[in-house]
Amino acid sequence: PGGVFAVSNQKGGVGKTTTAVNVAACLAEAGERVLLVDLDPQANATSGLGIRSHESSSLDLLDGAPLDTVAIPTAYPNLTLVPATGDLAGAAISLAQLPASESFLAEALRGASRTYSFIFIDCPPSLGPLTVAALVAAEKVIVPVQCEYYALEGLTQLLETLEQIRRGPNPALTVGGILLTMVDRRTRLSADVEAEVRQAFSSLVFAAVVPRSIRLAEAPSHGTPINAYARDSQGAAAYFDVAGELVGRV
Amino acid sequence: PGGVFAVSNQKGGVGKTTTAVNVAACLAEAGERVLLVDLDPQANATSGLGIRSHESSSLDLLDGAPLDTVAIPTAYPNLTLVPATGDLAGAAISLAQLPASESFLAEALRGASRTYSFIFIDCPPSLGPLTVAALVAAEKVIVPVQCEYYALEGLTQLLETLEQIRRGPNPALTVGGILLTMVDRRTRLSADVEAEVRQAFSSLVFAAVVPRSIRLAEAPSHGTPINAYARDSQGAAAYFDVAGELVGRV
Numbered sequence: 387p388g389g390v391f392a393v394s395n396q397k398g399g400v401g402k403t404t405t406a407v408n409v410a411a412c413l414a415e416a417g418e419r420v421l422l423v424d425l426d427p428q429a430n431a432t433s434g435l436g437i438r439s440h441e442s443s444s445l446d447l448l449d450g451a452p453l454d455t456v457a458i459p460t461a462y463p464n465l466t467l468v469p470a471t472g473d474l475a476g477a478a479i480s481l482a483q484l485p486a487s488e489s490f491l492a493e494a495l496r497g498a499s500r501t502y503s504f505i506f507i508d509c510p511p512s513l514g515p516l517t518v519a520a521l522v523a524a525e526k527v528i529v530p531v532q533c534e535y536y537a538l539e540g541l542t543q544l545l546e547t548l549e550q551i552r553r554g555p556n557p558a559l560t561v562g563g564i565l566l567t568m569v570d571r572r573t574r575l576s577a578d579v580e581a582e583v584r585q586a587f588s589s590l591v592f593a594a595v596v597p598r599s600i601r602l603a604e605a606p607s608h609g610t611p612i613n614a615y616a617r618d619s620q621g622a623a624a625y626f627d628v629a630g631e632l633v634g635r636v
Numbered sequence: 637p638g639g640v641f642a643v644s645n646q647k648g649g650v651g652k653t654t655t656a657v658n659v660a661a662c663l664a665e666a667g668e669r670v671l672l673v674d675l676d677p678q679a680n681a682t683s684g685l686g687i688r689s690h691e692s693s694s695l696d697l698l699d700g701a702p703l704d705t706v707a708i709p710t711a712y713p714n715l716t717l718v719p720a721t722g723d724l725a726g727a728a729i730s731l732a733q734l735p736a737s738e739s740f741l742a743e744a745l746r747g748a749s750r751t752y753s754f755i756f757i758d759c760p761p762s763l764g765p766l767t768v769a770a771l772v773a774a775e776k777v778i779v780p781v782q783c784e785y786y787a788l789e790g791l792t793q794l795l796e797t798l799e800q801i802r803r804g805p806n807p808a809l810t811v812g813g814i815l816l817t818m819v820d821r822r823t824r825l826s827a828d829v830e831a832e833v834r835q836a837f838s839s840l841v842f843a844a845v846v847p848r849s850i851r852l853a854e855a856p857s858h859g860t861p862i863n864a865y866a867r868d869s870q871g872a873a874a875y876f877d878v879a880g881e882l883v884g885r886v
């Protein structure tokens with residue numbers, strides 16, 4: 387099973403990093419060899435796994451550094467990280483100017499599936515050059531969607547971009563799943579958005595949802611994924627469900 | 637009083653659009669002539685004000701279109717909008733390649749302070765060319781910060797970028813205020829983040845905070861600002877307070 391997954395949505399704050407970190411951690415705990423690539427200049431996935439200082443980063447892959455010189459172990463068995471750096475923000479500009487630079491990550495990850503059964507790429511909140519590089523490198527895209535109006539609105543724009551990538555540099559790219567996050571079924575808004583997404587996108591939408599759970603928001607300040615921070619929380623249960631469903635979908 | 641304010645934070649989903657739309661609407665209701673410029677390809681501020689279709693957009697300002705051919709009235713007296721379009725995403729790439737393009741918005745807004753007492757620019761969740769153009773055009777920056785860990789982490793990176801803009805193309809740029817959003821004083825996380833931000837940034841932080849309020853998340857699906865959607869809600873009271881404090885700060 388497995389594969390290379392971009393976790394992407396240009397809408398900000400929908401749970402991309404939370405999903406990338408926690409699905410990766412749950413699969414690693416289940417014995418899968420997992421690589422998490424942080425491609426966001428904010429480097430939230432890096433700090434969310436408790437990594438403070440590191441020599442190299444995903445930026446070095448742009449200069450052709452081999453993956454195994456950049457990937458570092460985390461405190462969690464089976465979970466390896468390519469950390470990010472703030473300097474990635476500058477790379478977005480230079481990427482836009484280099485020809486065929488959109489495939490730098492695809493090249494860096496070539497052959498990595500022999501070492502890792504699952505590879506996740508945490509994307510920044512945009513459809514710029516860094517996200518394009520992730521979409522070119524990925525086989526599938528996981529799209530977290532917060533159960534609120536603005537996040538719903540952005541879904542169409544994202545799916546159009548995926549279609550362009552499919553027609554262009556990466557014909558193999560498919561939607562691995564749309565994941566509803568920060569679900570609060572007590573509110574009408576959340577229920578309405580969930581109903582609309584399931585109606586519009588039906589089987590593309592994960593059956594599992596991630597409820598709004600304070601433990602998920604607390605875990606990053608401790609630099610730990612949810613299965614290490616609050617194993618018995620609703621948030622942990624949800625991400626174990628998502629990870630299980632993902633294994634079934636691939 | 638008044639001035640040109642960029643509403644910016646590269647962290648996604650912290651309440652930039654919600655703050656830009658609602659502070660603009662509250663000031664307009666108080667009789668100030670307000671212009672809201674949507675510079676985000678997601679065009680959330682545009683749909684948040686109920687504007688569905690429009691001929692021109694902030695992208696046309698990049699081609700030198702005069703402001704008064706692009707700015708359109710909204711349903712709310714004293715509130716004028718420069719709508720956004722998804723095509724702005726492509727502009728970010730071409731902006732990066734043109735010399736001195738970072739001042740296209742500053743040029744377009746030259747003289748606009750004779751017509752509008754307050755001008756707000758809603759920025760995308762990045763520190764890329766569109767946000768740089770907004771920071772070059774602005775006199776002050778309003779920084780919404782969600783009371784959660786990842787948002788706190790990003791604050792230092794943002795303030796460093798502001799310093800670079802001040803040393804470079806816009807020496808007059810200052811921080812107009814840091815606004816704590818989605819505050820939920822029942823949770824320890826929110827209280828801890830609030831305490832840390834106030835301690836680190838003291839008088840830069842608005843005394844007024846914006847509580848987490850479902851009405852604020854519902855309003856955009858009705859295309860109305862909070863003072864029109866739920867005038868008696870905590871969310872509306874908070875944004876009237878923020879607007880009032882902003883007038884006092886300028």
Ligand SMILES: Nc1ncnc2c1ncn2[C@@H]1O[C@H](COP(=O)(O)OP(=O)(O)OP(=O)(O)O)[C@@H](O)[C@H]1O
Pocket residue numbers: 397398399400401402403404405426428430509510511567568569596597598599600602603604606646647648649761784785786787
């Ligand atoms: N299910 C949840 N319940 C409660 N809080 C959550 C949940 N998922 C994410 N969060 C919190 O919401 C905020 C946004 O989530 P996150 O940073 O993962 O989104 P993102 O899409 O990666 O943001 P960005 O667009 O900035 O990259 C974070 O503070 C996170 O801790």
Ligand SMILES: Nc1ncnc2c1ncn2[C@@H]1O[C@H](COP(=O)(O)OP(=O)(O)OP(=O)(O)O)[C@@H](O)[C@H]1O
Pocket residue numbers: 396397398399511534535536537647648649650651652653654655676678680759760761817818819846847848849850852853854856
């Ligand atoms: N105080 C609040 N209480 C409850 N919900 C809020 C509040 N402020 C904003 N929201 C909701 O949270 C989500 C994120 O807010 P918003 O879109 O304004 O952030 P943003 O920083 O503009 O995001 P982006 O980075 O994508 O531009 C939206 O669904 C919005 O409706």
Ligand SMILES: [Mg+2]
Pocket residue numbers: 402403404426430509510
């Ligand atoms: Mg993120």
Ligand SMILES: [Mg+2]
Pocket residue numbers: 652653654676680759760
């Ligand atoms: Mg916004």
